[in-house]
Amino acid sequence: MILDAPRAMRITADLLAYADHNSDPATKTHQLIGAQIWHAFRALGYREGLVLGAGDGTAPLLEIPDVANARSASLVADLGASHRLRRPVTDLPAWAGTENFDIVITTLPGYDVRLTYGPNIIRRRADQLTAALVALQLTREGGLAALFASHDLMDNPVPYERRQIAELADLIGAVRLPAGTHRRATGTDEVADLLLFRRRPPGEPPRGPEFEHAPEVYLDGETVTINTYFDTNIDQVLGALQYDPTGVPPMNLTVTGRPNQFAPALADRMDHLINTGRRHGLTLTTRVRGTGLAVSIDDLRGHQPTIRRLRRHDAAGAEGLGRNRSPRDLAGPSIEQP
Numbered sequence: 001m002i003l004d005a006p007r008a009m010r011i012t013a014d015l016l017a018y019a020d021h022n023s024d025p026a027t028k029t030h031q032l033i034g035a036q037i038w039h040a041f042r043a044l045g046y047r048e049g050l051v052l053g054a055g056d057g058t059a060p061l062l063e064i065p066d067v068a069n070a071r072s073a074s075l076v077a078d079l080g081a082s083h084r085l086r087r088p089v090t091d092l093p094a095w096a097g098t099e100n101f102d103i104v105i106t107t108l109p110g111y112d113v114r115l116t117y118g119p120n121i122i123r124r125r126a127d128q129l130t131a132a133l134v135a136l137q138l139t140r141e142g143g144l145a146a147l148f149a150s151h152d153l154m155d156n157p158v159p160y161e162r163r164q165i166a167e168l169a170d171l172i173g174a175v176r177l178p179a180g181t182h183r184r185a186t187g188t189d190e191v192a193d194l195l196l197f198r199r200r201p202p203g204e205p206p207r208g209p210e211f212e213h214a215p216e217v218y219l220d221g222e223t224v225t226i227n228t229y230f231d232t233n234i235d236q237v238l239g240a241l242q243y244d245p246t247g248v249p250p251m252n253l254t255v256t257g258r259p260n261q262f263a264p265a266l267a268d269r270m271d272h273l274i275n276t277g278r279r280h281g282l283t284l285t286t287r288v289r290g291t292g293l294a295v296s297i298d299d300l301r302g303h304q305p306t307i308r309r310l311r312r313h314d315a316a317g318a319e320g321l322g323r324n325r326s327p328r329d330l331a332g333p334s335i336e337q338p
Contacts, residue, residue, distance in 0.1 A: 010117035026182035034061035043274040045284035049102030051077045104145040106135040114190040129161045136168040141201040142285030151191045154227035155250040169197035170208035173273030178239040178257030198282040
């Protein structure tokens with residue numbers, strides 16, 4: 001198959017960006033962000049419980065020294081008071097269907113990789129939706145989840161993905177991280193969002209900030225789409241929003257960070273997020289012992305038709321989304337090869 005030059009260049013650029021992602025772990029950045037995530041969880045009511053870290057590079061986010069450099073795609077920790085392990089950390093190679101986690105921390109597939117080829121962006125967004133729904137279904141009702149997503153999950157003008165997420169959970173708040181936060185290779189590190197959710201118990205009405213819509217706005221004289229949450233909470237963006245003429249909409253914006261200001265700015269914005277969560281009553285509820293969630297990846301079969309439409313450039317790949325998959329499957333990229 002002979003590719004036209006622009007298409008081939010974009011596909012090659014995407015592969016190089018993934019290669020940089022795989023060869024340059026964001027361990028130090030994740031440790032810094034992880035400390036703030038746990039600060040937020042504790043402020044929102046967490047004291048002890050069952051924790052799942054799923055996705056690429058989540059080990060440093062768990063704040064457990066013995067597993068900080070673990071390469072597993074999924075780790076389960078039973079934590080007692082003062083963040084002490086009650087039993088050794090275990091790997092979760094597959095879901096049995098009865099997991100029930102108090103805390104879930106997930107890096108969605110390719111969340112920090114700058115993609116330039118449109119079909120690859122569509123595939124990644126569908127993969128991220130699948131992983132997000134799995135993560136939230138594995139979070140017990142009243143539990144908390146932190147998700148790392150590429151910014152188009154929030155900025156895509158079509159709200160389907162966010163509506164599916166909103167059926168399960170309420171947004172506590174979010175922080176938009178600048179390009180270059182996770183690795184410094186020029187042009188390979190995407191703007192990413194840190195999203196905190198509370199799994200909604202049955203019978204509770206939806207609450208929390210609105211995040212379904214992403215209207216068009218003018219930025220540097222050009223039109224971009226940006227999620228309502230960030231448009232109305234611009235201080236939750238850790239840097240300056242700028243139009244990116246090289247990006248494919250809705251990936252045509254970037255965030256330029258402020259040198260040496262990332263850590264204090266993140267801490268300040270996480271405190272704002274905590275206050276918002278408390279104001280809306282989005283705190284961790286007490287676990288009811290003996291209860292569990294009958295959760296399986298098979299539950300996602302109902303989402304397949306729209307996922308197939310989202311991944312219209314790769315219908316064969318989308319057919320597999322309803323089958324039982326392991327956390328490792330959800331961590332890998334799904335991009336076109338030249």
